[in-house]
Amino acid sequence: MTESTVPLLKTCFYDFHIRQGAKMVDFGGWSMPLSYRGIIAEHEQTRKAGSVFDVSHMGRLHFTGPDALRFLQHICTRDLSKAVVGQSLYSLICKTDGGVLDDVIVSRFDKHWLMVCNAANRLKLLDWFKTNSAGFNYQIKDETMQTAMIAIQGPNVIALLDNLLPDPVSTLKRYHFLTQSYLIAKFTVFRSGYTGEDGVEIICGTTIAQMALNMLFKQGRDISSAPLQPAGLAARDTLRMEAAMPLYGHELHENIDPISAGLQWAVADEKPFIGSVALAEIRRRGLETVLVGLAVDGPRIARQGMTIWAGDKEVGTVTSGTSSPTLGKVIAMAFVQSVCAVPGTALEIDLRGNRVNATVVKLPFYKLAKADT
Amino acid sequence: MPSPADYLYTQTHEWMKKEGDILIIGITRFAVDELSDVTFVDLPEVGRKVAAGGTFGEIESVKAISELYAPVAGEIAAVNDALKKDPSLVNQDPFSKGWLVKLKTTAEPHGFMTAAQYDQVHNIA
Numbered sequence: 001m002t003e004s005t006v007p008l009l010k011t012c013f014y015d016f017h018i019r020q021g022a023k024m025v026d027f028g029g030w031s032m033p034l035s036y037r038g039i040i041a042e043h044e045q046t047r048k049a050g051s052v053f054d055v056s057h058m059g060r061l062h063f064t065g066p067d068a069l070r071f072l073q074h075i076c077t078r079d080l081s082k083a084v085v086g087q088s089l090y091s092l093i094c095k096t097d098g099g100v101l102d103d104v105i106v107s108r109f110d111k112h113w114l115m116v117c118n119a120a121n122r123l124k125l126l127d128w129f130k131t132n133s134a135g136f137n138y139q140i141k142d143e144t145m146q147t148a149m150i151a152i153q154g155p156n157v158i159a160l161l162d163n164l165l166p167d168p169v170s171t172l173k174r175y176h177f178l179t180q181s182y183l184i185a186k187f188t189v190f191r192s193g194y195t196g197e198d199g200v201e202i203i204c205g206t207t208i209a210q211m212a213l214n215m216l217f218k219q220g221r222d223i224s225s226a227p228l229q230p231a232g233l234a235a236r237d238t239l240r241m242e243a244a245m246p247l248y249g250h251e252l253h254e255n256i257d258p259i260s261a262g263l264q265w266a267v268a269d270e271k272p273f274i275g276s277v278a279l280a281e282i283r284r285r286g287l288e289t290v291l292v293g294l295a296v297d298g299p300r301i302a303r304q305g306m307t308i309w310a311g312d313k314e315v316g317t318v319t320s321g322t323s324s325p326t327l328g329k330v331i332a333m334a335f336v337q338s339v340c341a342v343p344g345t346a347l348e349i350d351l352r353g354n355r356v357n358a359t360v361v362k363l364p365f366y367k368l369a370k371a372d373t
Numbered sequence: 374m375p376s377p378a379d380y381l382y383t384q385t386h387e388w389m390k391k392e393g394d395i396l397i398i399g400i401t402r403f404a405v406d407e408l409s410d411v412t413f414v415d416l417p418e419v420g421r422k423v424a425a426g427g428t429f430g431e432i433e434s435v436k437a438i439s440e441l442y443a444p445v446a447g448e449i450a451a452v453n454d455a456l457k458k459d460p461s462l463v464n465q466d467p468f469s470k471g472w473l474v475k476l477k478t479t480a481e482p483h484g485f486m487t488a489a490q491y492d493q494v495h496n497i498a
Contacts, residue, residue: 023406038464039410039435234409234435299413299460301433322435323412352438 011056012148012206013213020230027233028119030057035232042235043325046195050154051231052216059122060147060203063113065138072106072113075132077258077275079268083108088175088190090266093117093125094275098257098282101128103248105192107177114203116149118248132274148209152216153199153239156226161200163223164216165189169200187212194236196243196366238322241331244293244364250304250319251291251333257282260335262291262363289316289335293363294347296321296330298356302349308334309348309355315340318349324365331365332358375492376401377468381482382491385442388468389482395450396482399472400432400441400463403495408434411463416452416474423447429474432463444485447478 008031017024022033033054035042045051063072072080078091088107092100102121107114117125122144129140152161161169167180169189177190187204204212221227237247246252251261258267259282267279296302302321307314316336324331332349340347345360380388386404390397405411413433423429423443430441452474456462463471486494 023409034436035409040461238435299433300415301412301435301438 009057011054012209013054013056013150016210016213017054017230022230022232025233028057028121030119032057033230033232035234036230039232039234039238040325042229042231043238045229046154046197046231046235046239047326048155049226050152050157050160050199050220050228051195051235052213052228053151053153053231053233053236054148055151055201056144056148056209057119058144058149059115059117059119059125060143060149061115061117061122061125062141062143063115063138064111064141067136068113068138071129071133071136071138072115073271073273074136075129075274076104076106077267077273077279078106079271080106080108080113081271085110086176086178088177088192090175092252092258092263092266093128094258094273094279095254096275096278098259098275098278099254100248100252100256100258100261101125101254103246103252103263105190107190109179121248146206147203148206149201149203150209150213151193151195151199151201151236152228153193153195153197154228155197156224157197157199157228160220160224160228161189164219172200185212194243194245195239196245196364196368197239198368237320238325241320241322241333242324242326242364242366244333246291247320256335259283260287260289260291287338290338290341291319291363292334292336292341293361293365294318294321294332294334294349294358295361296332296349296356296358298330299323300351300354300356301330302332302334302351302356302358307350308336308340308358309350310340310345315347326366333363336360374402374497376403376488376497378488380468380488381444381485382488383442383444383485387442387444389444389485391482394477394479396445396447396476396478397472398429398441398444398474398476399467401491402467403491403497404439405464405467405471408432408439409436410434411460414453414456414460414463414473416456417449419449419451421449423449423476425480432473441473443476445476445478445480445482447476447480449474450477451475 017033025034076091172191179188185208190201193199306318308316321332348355415431425446
């Protein structure tokens with residue numbers, strides 16, 4: 001076992017997590033709450049009412065300068081010139097060979113751009129940007145330590161926040177954001193999330209963050225019969241799996257391209273960027289393996305790295321799996337050979353020496369009924 | 374919460390309680406809390422013989438899979454069938470309703486930790 005000599009980073013909500021009795025884990029170099037009361041309880045609370053997740057470990061990088069957009073266009077797969085002020089776009093950042101360095105959300109502010117990246121990839125990306133900066137006049141500021149970020153997710157969240165915040169959230173479109181002020185405190189509310197529920201993600205300065213969190217729970221209790229509860233990273237993981245959202249290190253990594261991972265929609269085909277030549281070639285050749293959803297028979301969880309078989313042929317590998325609290329069955333995501341990717345295909349997973357039946361199903365496993373917005 | 378005083382404890386987090394020639398075996402609350410929500414318990418057939426220190430099953434949670442070890446040699450006399458329907462009984466009540474197996478044995482358990490020793494090792498108050 002290797003012991004890390006670098007002390008774990010703490011978010012500004014660390015004391016809150018400890019007071020709430022959270023079980024803490026190392027995640028991407030941060031000490032984060034895995035769960036507070038139980039993974040399934042927190043999962044169901046999110047689907048039925050609403051939960052608050054500390055996601056301050058995620059990187060927040062601030063881009064300014066005359067070439068900020070041109071540089072972001074150079075490193076991101078998505079065509080960011082299409083974003084209007086107040087809009088966010090999901091994008092990949094790829095190596096020259098098309099392998100994914102990270103998946104990020106880029107938001108266009110009036111005078112700057114904000115990139116939210118995965119905690120474990122923040123330093124790698126900062127290095128990558130430096131290496132690829134020649135000829136671009138822009139400044140980058142890592143604001144991760146000076147700001148906090150929480151996700152508030154669930155069916156009750158939007159109405160509750162409309163009551164609580166100075167400006168309405170319900171009129172914000174998905175993947176749009178608004179900076180608001182409360183007394184002297186400024187914060188930005190993004191209508192986005194990683195759970196498959198409606199909800200928001202809020203970024204604010206660390207100095208007001210704890211006060212804001214306490215207010216959210218307290219006033220939430222005063223105005224709602226189903227108040228918000230904190231939820232940890234484990235529930236965040238089972239929620240995102242049901243919604244079939246990729247997680248870096250599982251469905252995405254440096255040896256996977258975004259096309260195979262089913263993220264072609266986030267790859268522009270009319271602008272050059274790092275990796276665009278390789279990705280165009282992958283598109284032209286067609287895919288050898290693709291990401292699919294699997295409904296797994298029995299109670300045992302298919303986990304990352306398990307082998308998938310079609311008869312006596314090895315055809316793929318599991319990337320994520322869990323026992324879905326909402327569906328009451330085991331679900332998994334996996335890369336399989338394209339010929340096995342049709343929904344309804346019967347496959348087998350080697351679950352620790354036992355072959356278990358699994359059927360290819362359409363993703364996502366869980367989808368919110370379309371809202372009016 | 375202290376672990377029950379009338380049980381003995383292994384280093385691999387099983388508890389045991391002797392009743393005549395039957396040893397009731399489960400896993401501790403400390404271990405269950407580490408595992409998180411239990412989703413499946415794989416228990417042996419009644420009648421299977423197990424060796425001291427041998428595995429008699431597996432416990433699986435959202436987070437992890439862990440093997441279950443018999444503290445002494447014996448023969449499986451009963452398994453907790455309620456766990457098939459509701460594995461979360463192990464989370465709710467690990468020291469009673471969430472028991473795992475009953476082992477028929479002539480061996481007298483010795484060399485195991487008392488509740489006070491187990492709680493001290495794992496900082497349980």
